[in-house]
Amino acid sequence: MSAGRQGPEESGHPLNRCPATALMPPPVAGAAPTAGGTGGRARPLRCELAEHHRAEHAELLWEDDRLGGALWVRWTDTRMYRVMLFWCTASDELGDACGLFDNHPSAHSWRIVDTAEDGPPELPAQRGDSAPGEDSPPGGEASTG
Template structure:
């Protein structure tokens, strides 16, 4: 399934603004939803993770009305064909697991590169 294409421009959290150097307010930043398309819940993007400890991944969840930061546990599902690859999304995420969600932009770039430089891509 393709990745959701929802994008949000989020202002920096107030605690970050309070810690910034006077006269150098942090800028707003864009986030792109990491979930599979056609999900029914809030959009989500991971902002940072502190060494994979339980609850250390901080995600932003947003909809048309508001955005909020949330520490979420990692989904513990492992890819059936490769037990070394974990999902990469949070527990209870909607739609498919991380390995089932394809970024259409990355896919298009990889396809173009494979046509231009086939010797760099394995034939499997």
């Protein structure tokens, strides 16, 4: 049991998300057969930690409710590995839990802002011609579970 709140720095200024990216190679043939795995495909990764963090980069692969954690992939310039990690137990003043793993480096997830995730902002520059606001999804990215 821990008493009191900890955190020497109380400045809540947001931090940029780490720009590191990588490609996770497909699973090696010959390993245990994975469900619904027809051939391998490299998976693009993007670090979910804050910029200038120490230790390895990290991205969440999938959550595992049974274990109360999630599978993460950690990588550096020279190596990459997957590891099951428990959730960070911290939560902000509003009660939002941190979306990162326990003992993660850098700031908690609610302080990390991702400036590149969303597309370019759509400015209402000129209006007058109202088109039917039905744009088709990108498509072609059906995930076969």
